[in-house]
Amino acid sequence: MSISSQEICILPNKNNLALLQTNGMPGNLYNNCSNLPATPTRLERLLRERELRKYSKCLNDCEAELPSSTQDCFSPDLETSTCWFNDEELLETVSASRSLNDDGERLDFRTSKQRLLVVANRLPVSAVRHGEDSWQLEMSVGGLVTALLGVKEFDTRWIGWAGVNVPDEIGQKALAKALDEKLMQRCIPVFLDEEVVHQYYNGYCNNILWPLFHYIGLPQEDRLATTRSFQSQFDAYKKANQLFADVVNEHYEEGDVVWCHDYHLMFLPKCLKERNSKMKVGWFLHTPFPSSEIHRMLPSRLELLRSVLAADLVGFHTYDYARHFVSACTRILGLEGTPEGVEDQGKLTRIAAFPVGIDSERFIKALELPEVQDHMKVLKQRFAGRKVMLGVDRLDMIKGIPQKILAFEKFLEENPNWCNKVVLLQIAVPTRTDVPEYQKLTSQVHEIVGRINGRFGSLTAVPIHHLDRSLDFHELCALYAVTDVALVTSLRDGMNLVSYEYVACQESKKGVLILSEFAGAAQSLGAGAILVNPWNVTEVASSIGYALNMPADEREKRHHHNFKHVISHTAQEWAATFVSELNVTIVEAQLRTRQIPPPLPIEVAVDRYSCLNNRLLILGFNATLTEPVDTLGRKDSQINEWEPKLRPDLREPLRKLCDDPKTTVLVLSGSARNVLDDNFSDYNLWLAAENGMFLRVTTGDWMTTMPENLSMEWVDSVKNVFEYFTDRTPRSQFEVRETSLIWNYKYSDVEFGRLQARDLLQHLWTGPISNASLDVVQGRRSVEVRSVAVTKVCFSGIIHSWITSYLISCFNVYIGCRNRSNPRRNSS
């Protein structure tokens, strides 16, 4: 079949790439592309990317064949059609979507489905062994599986653990084969031995990270033993992540998108990028990310954050989780948080919220299936005359099952007339059964259910039906469809897809959703659901009463609102949005990299250095030769740390450099003369204090380059302002130098420090310095006020003439200073 005028054609034309769009196609956004800005915004890039993929998919679906010559595509219609992109950037976007063939000139529409490697701890199926080489595969239960099975737009391979130990090669080969043939998404197993699973999955993942991320905290009392085995569990975690990385590397093809999932694989982005820095890596967290104060408790807090930041794009269900993550990176790692993400040494990791959804169509369509209808009939008969409330959860402490049941008990207590008229069906799917905490929870729940049924039940009926098992998809849909109220009381929950599924199946009944405000879903379904604090049993009990008595029109309105959301925010949309964002992030990163001067390759520098005879090394002091700041502010009690000190490990190398007759060293700093004297008097070098206002060789006296008429009348009033803010900003300090004043808050709480700095600047601008000829320099964590003539830039003029007149003829000059993470924000 050839491409008709109702389809599109992507043509490369010499240097430009034109995407020609004909009338009938969707995506009219760029119909008038002469308006397309030369430098598109991120949103525009994203829209292009998404549209492009839609087109490719469209062509793919109708199996369009490429005409023998791209010129064949021209038709009168096409002549008048819209010309899209014509920039190099689009070429990258297109090739990112794998539409570009090897020679980069023609596009192969048929390979345009982007290859996606989904890497998650768990495969969508769990394996049960039936013989030496025979395996039975069963669907895994959990929101992550539900969400990812809904992803259909990509050529997906799923890499994960099959939930079983397979020590022998025959078994491994047979399982790999069975998985390869499974489902529409091919599955590739990662084999983990029992000890690794015990330490990594049961231990580090489910006994440490999971409770911590859900605000349950680190092991205490009977979980205290974990504290001692923490390091070995963390080692197993890293080892397991490396095993996942090995499998990814084995199956990776250039251009693939690698999407890592969840708290089990926080180390994976780093492992992958270390091996191949060009790999497109995204990481998504399905759980909450807690406040930085909670994350801070984790002994491996730094390593985990750094590893995740190796990814190009990091995603969370909600803006709150993303915000917490950025805050952990700024407070714990001391990095720069920007509206786009987190920046470290010029590298930006994009951080954003991507709320997951479900494959709503699958649920809606399932309701028509005869087997689902049959289940519905049976359920309706079984509970005729009673209102039915539903709970569907993994039997996990975060799901608040005991709290839910206690609230239901309270409701029955307070509303005895409802006793025989309402029933709670609780599906509690066993999970992580090897972890003692989960075993304990099971007994606790059984005990409460038994007590309440004993208290409120009769010979013929009990108020709570509790099932410790999972249901198949059809049974579950039937339950969702016939019940009157769904009760989700998670104490914390990344998203909670059960609430989405319930809404999707309630188009006819319009049941009520009672939803914990601590589930991510509360942010999307909050307007239609009754939101509750699950810890407040009284509130939940009264919400149950409200839901059971809710008039039909209110139910309808609430349901309609949520239904609209569920059908428009699907799992497919979620994945497509994430991958588009990842593709665009990579294009933008490439554009950024081109703007930043590349780091000097060490070998080249060393080579050049070695073959020269007269060298001048100009070194910065603060953060170049001093200890880095402990971003957690632990050194606050050690006042002497506030004084900048030459790093002990640099003393020897510096001495060697200074003693080398072929090398002259100059330390150029904003610090005062006495600070440089204290640190460098013993070395044979040049010192330039206060940004070059003072200069001396250590064997001689200080000279000044300060202009004679430099006015310092402003100092006292600025000092008053600095004093005021130092008093009110714990761990901040100010320094009075001979030509400038500097207030710094590098040991203070970074966010508070920034607010205070803003306020301080306001005071300065409207007060003491409003008319003075001063420079106010806002540093990364400081504010400096100095006379206009006092800057390193001025000094560079001075040094330039000094070097020219005195040294340049015989020296080769090197300048060393700290790596600035955000040049825009740094002044001086």
Ligand SMILES: O=P(O)(O)OC[C@H]1O[C@H](O[C@H]2O[C@H](CO)[C@@H](O)[C@H](O)[C@H]2O)[C@H](O)[C@@H](O)[C@@H]1O
């Ligand atoms: O694999 P398991 O240890 O048996 O646990 C099942 C899954 O539980 C968690 O699900 C989360 O993902 C959902 C979808 O994004 C979300 O709605 C829910 O709030 C989360 O709890 C876990 O994060 C997965 O990795 C597990 O596979």
Ligand SMILES: O=c1ccn([C@@H]2O[C@H](COP(=O)(O)OP(=O)(O)O)[C@@H](O)[C@H]2O)c(=O)[nH]1
């Ligand atoms: O018997 C059951 C009970 C639950 N689920 C599925 O398990 C997932 C639970 O996801 P959710 O996001 O609510 O929580 P998670 O278990 O991932 O924490 C949902 O998709 C349910 O359809 C299932 O397949 N069978």
